Amino acid sequence: MTKQANFTITRRQLIKSSGALVVTCGLPNSLVAQTSNGPSSSKPPLSPDQLDSYVHIGADGKVTAFFGKMDMGQGVDTAIAQIVADELDVPFEHVEVLMSDTAYTVDQGGGSGSTGIRSGARPLRNAAAEARRILINWASESLDVPIKDLQVIDGIIQAKNNPSKNISYGELIGGRYFNVNMDWNGNYGNSLNAKGAANPKTPDQYKIVGQPIPRLDVPGKVLAQTPYVTDVKIDGMWHGRVIRPPVAGAKPTGYDQKSIDDLSDVQVIQIKDFIGVVAKDEWNAIRAASQLKVSWEKVQSPFPEMDDLYNHIRRTPHVAERAGGGFGRPEPGTLGASGSIADAETKVDKVLAGAAKVVEAEYEHPFQSHACMGPACAVVDANPDQTTVWTGSQKSHKTREGVARILDMPVDKVRGIWVPGPGSYGRNDAGDAAMDAALLSKAIGKPVRIQGMRHEGHGWDPKGPASVINVKAGLDANNQVIGYCFNAKGFSAWDIRSTEADPSDSLAGLLTGWPKKTRHNYGTPSESYKFPNKLEFWRTIPPFLETASPLRTAHFRDPQGPQVHFASESFVDELATVTGQDPVEFRLQYLTDPRDISVVKAAAKEAGWESRTSPKREQQNNGLRTGRGMAYASRGGTTVAMVAEVEVNPTSGQVWAKRFVVAHDCGLIINPDGLKRTIEGNIIQALSRALREEVKFDRNNVTSVDWQTYPIAQTTDIPEAIDIVLINRPEIDPTGAGEPSTRQVAAAIANAIFDATGARLRRVPFTPERVKEALA
Amino acid sequence: METKERISLNVNNDSYDVEVDPAMPLLYAIRNELGITGPKFGCGLAQCGACTVIMDGRAIRSCTTPVSSAQGRQVRTIEGLGTPENPHPVQQAFIEEQVPQCGYCISGWVMTSVALLERNPDVNDSEIRQSLSSLKCRCGTHMSILRAVKKAAKAMA
16 A cells, blocks of 8 residues: 655645745845735745745635744744734734745744744744735725825724724735845854834733743644654665674675675665665565675774773873853953963962862763654655755755765755654754765665664764763851863764764765764853852864774763753862852852843752752651752853752662742743743653663674663652743843753752762762662 | 555544554554554654553553554554644643643653543542653653642543
């Protein structure tokens, strides 16, 4: 039985029926109409400086917003619809959001760094405001009523003193196009912005923004009406599987065709070091991939013993370093702002040499896997005239570029269509699947769907980088901090980039001769403690393997946030203990940013935080020990403090984070319900990473290849309550929420375990074995 | 060896004949032969639950169940539960509690909860947690899941 793909989007048909589909990016302004005296019947080229690239109004008055980012269930599309509806004065239900299809959306950077609303909403908000302004102008002429005497109610423009004198958006533009230029800032990606002559509304005018509107995507997902990328089915489509080497880095030297002779309609495809199978039938593709006898070259074992991971990081000379984090530099005049980091560290060390007391600790964080619910899937129909890629990648515009490059095609002959995939928390395996499918589809001249098996999803997805973080501080005789040094050392977060636009950032590219380009980036804490003589820097070491590696490192939700703030916020707690202070009071003594101070106070208040020092050392009657821990950090303008309350079983070593209290400030809140669930999801995923997750490997390969060898949180680990205090700041533009409440969780739990038991956990994850060991 | 047999399936009260390898997991028959895509491939190892369907009243993992063993049995997928106009109480609760994020695992949670609550809706928090502990959700929507299952249990009691 075959069935046509059932993901047809009605909006797409609507647009097709009302105008030519033209896919062109970045046309020079001179080629685009500059002014508009009325709607045009043909669609202007898709370009960031065109109003029609963001907003379309149909004959029925329904609005389509074209969003060059995507949503993976955190409600970004719903928030965009709220924003657009408010600017246009149309009912929320009249707005649909079409995301990350490169034929209909400009490259706004895809899913990236919790910028969906912070950056992504700006051009849409501006475009909606501009559309409203133009429609009112047209209505004024048509109704012969001055603009100042008009108002818009639910998409109908009417005379304020005579509502029967009215005209609807649908009547004014009705499926045609504005053909109006906007002032584009010339950027693509997250920083893309465009503005028209209209000024968007001010927060006091919002009616739909700020409302807890149910998410647009939920019913479809619960009623099984949402097609995922795994469900895309194209006529004539074959199924592919890629075969990965048993020893990482080994190249295939040959294969035995006879080993799959019993299977019909199966082909082996080898392109340089890339080897895969395609079959007409998915089950045969799976069987062929497991049956095919491939011989591999003998290579040296690429990895050290896993027990040696952290010592390997310590002893390997760094190849890159930077003070002040991956994206920023220290303030001028502060340590690390100029000169070498080694010199700056010497200066701090001199301060510490004169200290009454020096506190120093080291924190270890393992590689972690995206471990998405399903191994990545992609469908590619590679065709010299027009290639289409259906992908779950967060950045379909970049996927399109990568596919064009690996197929040696002009990028405008490739269309990338984002379809929800099995989870998306950064640069996961989705980008690799698209590139694999592109190679296989080109090789056989048929559309190819690829979905890895579980061991590939865990084993070969890009990993969050492992690191060792050393923090030290000096205290004077009055227990005041006089010097502070934070030194993160680990694998780069950009061993491969966060997109697959360059084939060398994908497994398929690396296996077919695209040279590896490791870039170096890590991170430092994002907080506002005012410590004198404060130095924060990172250093990175080379990857184990400078080719297609199962330990490639890349962005995984809140890149380096969990590693960095596990260290920095655990250490702040250690300082509080050494100085004999309450951990919240210690933080408040040094915090400077008023928003940071207010979230710390709000979380402590909501948690009923009792002022005292840690540890508590009181045992419950049932033998369990309970404790509370605080952690705080900011991220990209959002600031979050949380209190974790834990129960530790000293006999079994089990830790249950029973309750979290979170205070969250991300500026203006667009949708409080969506925001709360996003925060809950961040906390549960981060709790899982803190308590359970560690990518294991042996000398030859990654050995965390399924849910037993890479366990994650399950229902029995879930807290009783996550109490969330949302701090709404309408005067501050909305910032992000998709990641900022991730980075505090490990430290909040570690600090609570310390409070409960007096044992300090300095290595993630806090497995029962490690907790017992720490208690011994 | 590639052997194909004709196998009769009953899925969501519809009868189908498929010609497939009898050892092939039921999941591939449902998804690829019948075009019913609610059950998802997550692991192929019965470790995550994304492929869960109900067979003769019991929640099973279709990714490791040979298609031949479904012959003559009643199979239900999430498509067979409710409609947008008339969702199953478990679906209704999952919508009201705004459960899914990526949503890839949700069919499994819904089907396992349906099998659990249709057998006995009188379950407490601890029983729900235990009964669902072998399912995975990577987005971390467990708080909403637990709220939704409790709500559905009340509705079905």
